[in-house]
Amino acid sequence: MLLNCETKKDNAGIEKVEFFYPRIPKINDNVKKGRIYLDSIQNFGELNILADQIVCDKKWPILIFETENNKYNFALFKECTVSMDIVDYHGSNVIYIEKDSIIINQQNIVPFDSLENILTKHILNPNREFDYSKSIEKALIFYYQDSLFESKKIKNQLIKISSVFNELNSKNGDSLPLKIKLNEHPFINVLPPTLPNEN
Numbered sequence: 001m002l003l004n005c006e007t008k009k010d011n012a013g014i015e016k017v018e019f020f021y022p023r024i025p026k027i028n029d030n031v032k033k034g035r036i037y038l039d040s041i042q043n044f045g046e047l048n049i050l051a052d053q054i055v056c057d058k059k060w061p062i063l064i065f066e067t068e069n070n071k072y073n074f075a076l077f078k079e080c081t082v083s084m085d086i087v088d089y090h091g092s093n094v095i096y097i098e099k100d101s102i103i104i105n106q107q108n109i110v111p112f113d114s115l116e117n118i119l120t121k122h123i124l125n126p127n128r129e130f131d132y133s134k135s136i137e138k139a140l141i142f143y144y145q146d147s148l149f150e151s152k153k154i155k156n157q158l159i160k161i162s163s164v165f166n167e168l169n170s171k172n173g174d175s176l177p178l179k180i181k182l183n184e185h186p187f188i189n190v191l192p193p194t195l196p197n198e199n
Helices: 044-056 112-123 151-170
Strands: 005-009 015-021 033-037 060-066 070-075 094-098 101-104 108-111 140-144 180-182
Touching: 015 151, 033 044, 044 060, 044 151, 044 180, 060 151, 070 151, 094 112, 101 112, 108 112, 112 151
Parallel strands: 015 070, 033 060, 094 140, 140 180
Antiparallel strands: 005 015, 060 070, 094 101, 101 108
16 A cells, blocks of 8 residues: 555545645644645635645645545645745756646756656656756655636646656655645746857
C-alpha cells in the first residue's frame, strides 16, 4: 500500500481510498491546519485568497475534494502575501503548471499531457539532468491559473497530477513527496542582462 494513502469509510458508509500529499507523516505533524473544500469554491482566485488567509493566520492550507472512489488532501505550500516573505527557489527545483502547459527550468514549455514523463524527471531525475530537481525533497510544483479558472478544472488537473504521482510513487519505494505551491502571479521569464558590446 502507498504510504500517502489509507482506506476509510465516508459518512454514508462507502469505503474510499484517502490520499495525502506531500505524504501522511507531513500532514499529521502537530501543525494547525485550515481546510479548503474545493467543491465549495468557484475558481482559482477564490482558492488563492482563502489559502492566503489561512497561511497569514499561521496555519497550513489543506485542499480537500472527493470523487466517487477517492478523497484527496493536498497540503499546499504558500507564502503569506501580507508578510512579504521572500523565498528564493533554485530554478531547476521547480516546474510550473499554468493553463494546459508545464514550464521546465523557467524556459522549456511542454503540454500538460507530458506530465508523466516530466514528473518522473522532476522528482527522481534519474539521469541527473540540469533542467530538473537536484533532489527528491527539493522537487516542487508551482501551480497558477487565471483567477476565473473553474474549480472543476482545478480538480481535473490535480486528479491527473495525483494519478501520475501515485504510479511513480508505487514503483519507487512508496515514500516520495508531492509538493505543490500556489502562485499568486503567472510565470514571468526574466532574461539575464545582455553584456555590453566590447567592440
